[in-house]
Amino acid sequence: MAIINKLSSAKKRMIIAVLAGLAAALLMFAYAGNLEAQANAAQRAALEEYGGTRTEVLVATKDLLPGEELSADNTTMKPWLVDLLPSGVLTNPGEAYGKTLAFPVYHNEPIAAVKLGGRGELIQVPDGLSALSVPIRDDMAVGGSLLPGSSVDVYAIGANQVSLVLSDVLVLECSNGMGMQQSDSRESAGVVLGSSSRAALKWITLAVRDETVTELLHAARDNTLCLVLPGLNAGASLTQYSLDNSSSAEAPLDGGGWQR
Secondary structure, eight states, rough: HHHHHHHHHHHHHHHHHHHHHHHHHHHHHHHHHHHHHHHHHHHHHHHHOOOEEEEEEEEOOOOOOOOBBBTTTTEEEEEEGGGGOTBOOOOGGGGGTTBBBOOOBBBTOBBGGGGGGGSOOOOOOOOOOEEEEEEEOOOBGGOOOOOOOOOEEEEEOOOEEEEEEEEEEEEEEESSOOOTSOOOOOGTTTTTOOOOOOOOOEEEEEEEEGGGGHHHHHHHHSSSEEEEOTTTOOOOSSSSEEEOOOEESOOOTTOOOOOO
């Protein structure tokens, strides 16, 4: 007490302010803990009032889009009434962690096995063709909403030239989470417009002839690729366009693409 009396009034005020701040922080922590305890108690009371068997299930801690990988950062285990659970809900995090989603999952929604993507499944490659993945962005691939099963034309955009590399190429797989939605015909246009339930497109897998693999790899290395989705009666009249003189040429790139 004698020590405090010897302190100046400014130092006394500082000490009082620090002590008041610590007391306020402790009260806030206690209040937050009390709120969490009340919420858990209310949840337990509601479950007990309803009755039935409960189990721990894996739920999303935020809205998740197709293509996102499940982990401890975006999921948690929560008690759930068995009678209210859809079939196939995951009860073991090890069954989900490291796997990707094929469909969107919303905040606090139990995660069902059917919503996991088939990244481990084998891609079905047509006879006589090879599967080749190339990097691509949404703005270079019809807004990123292409579906497996559609047919596209592949253009290469260089510093001074735009060239048709391959035409009528089958899309086998996409990184945008649309892999489970197959496009069965060209009449469907092979695209989902205005889709917000997907991840950004980073790569696309195409079915190409063996003799065009090297050509497409060179084009992807030296240029920016652009995928064009033709309509039913569209024609590929443009095979090469020079940005220097705005003139067109009828000859495709070396190596030969699939020309209409």
